Amino acid sequence: MKTLAQHQQDVPGKVATRWDVMLLPWVACIVVALVVHFASPVLVNEYWQNVLRRVGVFVIAAVSLNIVNGYAGQFSMGHAGFMAVGAYVAGATTYYGSLLLHGSVNDPNFYYQGIGLMLGGIGLGCVVAAIAGYLVGLPSLRLRGDYLAIVTLGFGEIIRVMLELTKGQLDNAAAVKDAGAKLLIHLNGPSGFFGIPSYANLFWIFLFVSVTCLIAYRIKYSSTGRALLSIREDEIAARSMGVDLTKYKVRAFVLAAALGGVAGGLYSHIGANPSPTDAGFQRSFDVILLVVLGGLGSISGSVLAAIVLILLPEVLREAQQYRLIIFALLLIIMMIVRPKGLFGVKEIWELDWFTGWFSGKRRERKAGAK
C-alpha cells in the first residue's frame, strides 16, 4: 500500500531537492537545442529549417496558452495580444538598440551584441507581457465562460488597433536619439515592423521551446498545477480545499502571458515582420485550435498539435488547390474521433496504449532473458 507521500513521489516532475536532479533537465534543454541546431542543416534544406523555426514558435505559443485554457480551464481568447506585445517589444529592442549602439542594423560585426539585444528584448517583452497578463487577468476573474472570452478577445483587438495607430519606423541613429521615450509610438502602423535581423536560429528557438516545456511540466505537476486543475474541475470544491481562486487564476494568466510574450519575441526574430494583425483574433484562434486539438491540459498534446498543424499546410502545398479542404477535413475527423483532443488532459506517456506498449516490450524482454 502506498502512502500519500509515496504517491507524490510517483508524480513525475515533483520538484526534487538534489542539485543534480534540479540541474539536469536544464542541461538537457541545452542539449536538445544543440542537437536540433546541428542536425537540422544536415537533414533538411534551408526552407524546412525556416518552417521548423516557425513550428518552434507555435509550440511555445500553444504550450503557454495551455496553462490558462488547459490547466485552469479559463477560456482566454487574447493570447495573440500577449504574443504581439512580446514581438514588438523584443523586435524594437533589437532594431532600435542596434541603430542606437552601432548606427546600423544587421551588421555581421555586431552579431554577438545583436544576439545580446535579442535576448534582452525577449526578456523585456516577457516582463511587459506578464504585466499585461496581470492587468487583464485581475478584472477578468469575476467573469466566466463567454464573458471572459469576450474580454480577452477585446484585449487582443485593443492591442491590434493601438499598433495600427503607431507612426512610421525610424531608420537612423540620430532620429532614434531624438525620439527618446517616444520610440514607443514609432512601430510603423498597419504595415508592420520590418528589418528585424533574424537572429533566432534553431538553437535559440529550441532552447526556448524546451525550457518552456520544462516550465509548463513543472507547473503542471506542482501544487500550483494541482490547484489550477482543481479550479477547472469544480471551483466550489477547490475553494473548500483551501485553494485561493483569485491568486491561482491570476498566476495562470501571468505565466501564460509571459511565455506567450517569449513566443512573440522569437517570432519577430525569425524573419517574420510582426504586424498588427498578429495581435488579432485570427491569430489567437490559431493558437486556441492547437491547444484544443492537442487536448486541454496536455503539454505533449499541444506540442504535437503545433508540430502537425504547422507542418501540414507545408506538406500539403504540393496539392495546392485541395490544401484547405484536406486541412478542414482532418480537423472535423479529429473532433469526431477524439472530442477531448488528442490526449485529453493527459500526457502521451500517461496514456494506456502508450504505457501498455512499453510494459509489453519490457515483459517480452524479461521473458527473453529467462
Added chain:
Amino acid sequence: MSALLEVKDLVVKYGAIEALHGISLTVNQGEIVSLIGSNGAGKTTTLRAISGIRRAASGSIVFNGADISRQAAHAIVRSGLVQSPEGRGVFPNMTVAENLDLGAFIRNDHAEIAKDLERALGLFPRLRERMGQMAGTLSGGEQQMLAMARAMLTKPRLLLLDEPSLGLAPQIVQTIFKIIREINASGTTILLVEQNARMALQVSHRAYVLETGKIVNQGDAKELASSDVVRKAYLGH
C-alpha cells in the same frame, strides 16, 4: 465545554429572497451537532455561509474566537473549518489519489499527511483499492466516502458535512454514520446536515431543527428524537 463555532442572527439572501431570517446556533468543541429540516429549509445555505462560500447579509459567525463572516473561503479553510460540499463535490476527472492529494493542499507536514491518509484509508478500505481510478467513475457511495476522506485530510477542527447519506443504500448509510462517529472520536468537531433525521439524531449530541429559514426547535438529540413535533414531522411516526 467551550464554543468552537458561534453563529448569531445570521441572515443570508439570494438576490431579493431571504433564505435565512436570522438564525443562531452554537457548536461546542468535540460535539456532533446536526441540523435537520425539510427540503429548501436553508440547511445548505447555512453551511455555505459558515464556510464563506456565500456571504452573510448580516449577523456574525465566530469560529475559534475570530469573526470569520467577512473572510475569504480559502482563508477559512486554513483556519481549520472545512466543508465537504453537497452533491459530493469530488473532482470527477482526477484519480482518487489526486483527489486525496488536494485534500492535503493547505498542508506541508508530509509525515503527518501520510499518517492521516493511512487513517482515512483504514476507515474507507474501498478507496485503497481504487487509488488510480477516476473519481467520476466511482459509485455514488464511493464518491461520498472519497469526499469525506478528502475532507479528513484537510485536518479540520470543525468539519461541516452536507447530507453525507444522500442517495445511498441503507447498508452504506450505516457505515457512513459509523465513520462520522469515528472521525468525531478522533477529535474533530462535526456540524452535520441531514435529511435522514433518524440517523442524524442517533449519532448527534445536540440538534437544531430548521424550517423555512428559522430555527424552530433545538436541544439534546435524544430528547428531540422523542419529542412529538419532531417525530411527526421528520421521523414519520
